[in-house]
Amino acid sequence: MKSKEENLLNEQGETKVLDSSCWQFMQATIENLSQQQIDQAQLQKLSPAALAYLGDAVYELYVRMYYLLPPQRSESYHRLVVAQVRAETQALHLRSLTPHLRHSELEIVRRGRNATTGRPKRLDPEIYQQASSLETLIGYLYLTDQPRLAELLQRLQLEK
Template identity: 75%
Template sequence: MSLNSTWAIANRSTQIQRLSPASLAYLGDAVYELYIRSFYLLPPKRSHAYHDMVVAQVRAESQAKALRSLEPHLTSTELEILRRGRNAATGRPKRLDPEIYQQATSLETLMGYLYLTDPQRLNQLLSYLELNPLPQVKDS
C-alpha cells in the first residue's frame, strides 16, 4: 500500500466520522430498505404486494424491533453510533412514540455508518435479523 493510499483511507475515515448522524441515517434508511426489498424479492410478486411487504418491515415500529434484536450483537463502537443516532432524532411524526422514533433513527444511523465503514459487518448484522416470510399477500 502506498503512502498516498494510506492517506486517502485515513482521510476518508476522518470525513465519515464528521458526518452528522442525520446524514448517516439518511443513507442508512436507503440501505435498510434495499436489504428488505431484496429479502422479499423472491418468489416473484406483483408490485403492490412487494410494496405492502416492504412497508411493513421498514416502518419505524419494525425498525425499532429489529434494533432490539441486534443490540446483543453490537460492539461498543456500534453502540456509540446508536447513541449518536438516538440523540439526533428530532422532528418525529405525530403518530409515533418518541422512543420508537429514536430507536428507528438509531438503526438507520448504524446502517449508514456500517455501509460506509464496514460492509462485511453490516451484512453480518443484517443476517441476524429474524425476517420471516410474511403471510402471502394476495396477487390479484
C-alpha cells in the same frame, strides 16, 4: 453461515431457506454500491442524520432484495416492504440486534438516538429514536464495514 443454505425462522416459526448464492448476491450488492471511498476525517464530519439518511436507503434496498424471491405482484412486494421499513419494525430490529453489537456500534446507536429531533405525530418519540438509531448504524457500517453490515442484516427476522 451454512455453505449450501441459510435457514431463517419467521415469527410464525416457518423456515425460509435461502441458498448461499442469494446471500452472496445480497452481500455483493451491498459491497458494490459503495464506489466512493470516504476517509475517517470525512466520516467524522457526517452528522448522525446524514448517516441515518444513507442507512434508510441501504436498509430499504436490503429489504426489497430479501422479498424479491419468489416473484410476486407489485402490491405484495410493496406491502411486505412497507411493513419492514416502518419505524415500529425498525425499533424491534434494533432491540433484537443490540445484544450482538460491539461497543463502537453501540456508540453509533447512541449518537443516532441523541441526534433525533423531530418525529411524526403518530409515533412515540422512543420508537422514532430507535428507528433512527438503526438507520444511523446501517449508514455508518455501510461506509466503514460492509461485511459486518451484511452479518447484522442477516440476523434480522424479516416476516414473510
